[in-house]
Amino acid sequence: AQTVTQSQPEMSVQEAETVTLSCTYDTSENNYYLFWYKQPPSRQMILVIRQEAYKQQNATENRFSVNFQKAAKSFSLKISDSQLGDTAMYFCAFMEADSNYQLIWGAGTKLIIKP
Amino acid sequence: ETGVTQTPRHLVMGMTNKKSLKCEQHLGHNAMYWYKQSAKKPLELMFVYNFKEQTENNSVPSRFSPECPNSSHLFLHLHTLQPEDSALYLCASSQDGNIQYFGAGTRLSVL
Numbered sequence: 001a002q003t004v005t006q007s008q009p010e011m012s013v014q015e016a017e018t019v020t021l022s023c024t025y026d027t028s029e030n031n032y033y034l035f036w037y038k039q040p041p042s043r044q045m046i047l048v049i050r051q052e053a054y055k056q057q058n059a060t061e062n063r064f065s066v067n068f069q070k071a072a073k074s075f076s077l078k079i080s081d082s083q084l085g086d087t088a089m090y091f092c093a094f095m096e097a098d099s100n101y102q103l104i105w106g107a108g109t110k111l112i113i114k115p
Numbered sequence: 116e117t118g119v120t121q122t123p124r125h126l127v128m129g130m131t132n133k134k135s136l137k138c139e140q141h142l143g144h145n146a147m148y149w150y151k152q153s154a155k156k157p158l159e160l161m162f163v164y165n166f167k168e169q170t171e172n173n174s175v176p177s178r179f180s181p182e183c184p185n186s187s188h189l190f191l192h193l194h195t196l197q198p199e200d201s202a203l204y205l206c207a208s209s210q211d212g213n214i215q216y217f218g219a220g221t222r223l224s225v226l
């Protein structure tokens with residue numbers, strides 16, 4: 001069975017610093033998708049970034065980028081120039097391509113950006 | 116505004132009550148989902164509907180009863196809940212199962 005592990009329950013950094021959140025997953029499949037979602041105190045789960053496993057190039061969205069290491073089954077999220085509004089829970093999620101739409105979620109990392 | 120609206124935002128109910136959670140999506144998606152989010156645990160997928168047909172039921176107790184009258188609306192009917200059912204219930208929608216868009220959830224407390 002697929003699993004997703006986020007080994008950092010909580011992290012805090014100063015505003016403007018760079019922070020990396022780790023995520024590892026376990027699967028025997030070759031075709032899948034990986035996601036990072038953000039959940040601020042407002043509770044709205046928001047997609048941060050998405051990666052297709054067949055793409056070697058790491059996905060990037062403005063200040064957010066990933067380091068996708070397929071062989072190591074690692075999918076870390078880097079936030080550059082962190083802002084107070086980045087304070088949130090961050091969840092890593094995995095979806096097998098033929099999974100009937102089922103996302104497998106990690107337990108989350110609480111990220112606090114300090115002024 | 117993400118296009119997925121959940122009501123109510125908060126709900127307190129007794130163990131013998133019957134209540135319903137509502138979700139509406141304005142994104143034209145074909146799939147809708149119910150999740151349960153408990154503290155310090157991964158999100159638990161409860162139900163998946165694709166074109167109004169239930170495609171997944173992940174061993175959810177019968178005291179939770181979903182209803183999907185059309186592709187835009189999803190309900191979760193609650194009956195005879197237990198205190199351990201207290202959680203945040205999230206609704207999501209997607210087109211063809213890829214990127215899921217979420218509502219803000221209903222915070223449920225069972226007394």
